[in-house]
Amino acid sequence: MSTDVKKSWLASRLPCPAKESGHCAPTMERGRRYGATLPTLISATVLFLLASGLVQAVYYNPAHGFDSIQFILRDVNSGWLIHAFHVTGATMLFAAVYALLFRDIYRRAYKAPGELVWLLRVKLYALLLLVGWLGYALSDGAVSYWSLTGAANAATGLSGVAGAVGRWFFGGPNGAGTVARLEVFHAVLALTVLVTLGAQRCAARALARQAPAPKNPVSCHPYYTAQTFAALSVFALIFAVLVFFAPHFGLNHLNTAASDTLVVPAVLSPPWYLSPVSAVAGVFATAGGGIFGVVAMLAVLAALPWLDRSGTSNKRGKLYRLLIGLLLLDVIGLGWSVSDPACTAAGSLTLVFTIWYFFHFLVLTPLVTALEAE
Helix, strand or coil: CCHHHHHHHHHHHCCCHHHCCCCCCCEEECCCCHHHHHHHHHHHHHHHHHHHHHHHHHHCCHHHHHHHHHHHHHCCCCHHHHHHHHHHHHHHHHHHHHHHHHHHHHHCCCCCCCHHHHHHHHHHHHHHHHHHHHHHHHCCEHHHHHHHHHHHHHHHCCCHHHHHHHHHHHCCCCCHHHHHHHHHHHHHHHHHHHHHHHHHHHHHHHHHHHCCCCCCEEEHHHHHHHHHHHHHHHHHHHHHHHHHHCCCCCCCHHHHCECCCCCCCCCCCCCHHHHHHHHHHHHCCCCCHHHHHHHHHHHHHHCHHHHCCCCCCCCCCHHHHHHHHHHHHHHHHHHHHHHCCCCCCHHHHHHHHHHHHHHHHHHHHHHHHHHHHC
8 A cells, every 4th residue: 555545544534633623513414323422421531530530649659559549538538539430430431432332333333434433442442441450450459469460470471572561561570669650551541542532533523524415414503412411411320320329330349458468369350341351361371361362352353344344335134233232242241251250160151252252253243244245
């Protein structure tokens, strides 16, 4: 591909922000579904998390991570509320991101010319996974300590360039120095998430301009601004209910205890939003295998625009919709399999769910989309 072709491909999908004008098109198609407000909800939640995280960072001491959290909860004015905002915000953010990814997969929004928007959303998901895990590790609880120890040992044990990057990232054995470095990465990557959201917004607006003129147009304001406000209101209501009635929703209760270098908790499940990725990483139990599993999981998502063999067809047949439903159940199963170690078949089910995940994208998606396009 020549340089000019690459530039034209990128310029048509990610224009210079200086060329942008207005926050939305003057007229839009009537009947837009509420799922279209998910990017706005995600952006608002990220900004909220940045603000609450900044307040907590003032009081956080990486040399005494767990004690710092307890100090914020017990001694800082309204610290318990700020911490609950941050923890619940992470839950709401990942719920919106998972909903957006599945919505795009179901609607085949990843197909040309929307492949750049899809790639940016997969990148956003990958960054949020890393930022979410770093925040989890910074809590220095009984479970997160061993998660950090396992990740550090796996990364620093690699050879070559990968091992050098792992040693640079973690800086050595798990301790105060490692936690301090991770706090910096947590803040820097959070800002990178904000930049990625901006790039995704530019790409989505460029894609909207390429769409045909609406057949049944309606003005953006107040028709869709009111819709966005209604979605934000419902989102905020759910957020408030979780903050005041279930602030530890989806979290491992064993992580509320201090870490102990001599005691491994009976249940090592991470927060719910990290569970599917943790399950895939656990299947590849060799040194560095977990990292390979996570990278492969994200890579097949990024490759989806090219795995779909339907050409220009945007048809969603019954078989394709059935596969998306099975994929949703598969991801839920992955999360459940690592959160319920009491189940004797959990290990075998994790392997089955992982195999189905890759089989869905690498085999069934090209096959079914090619058949339904005929």
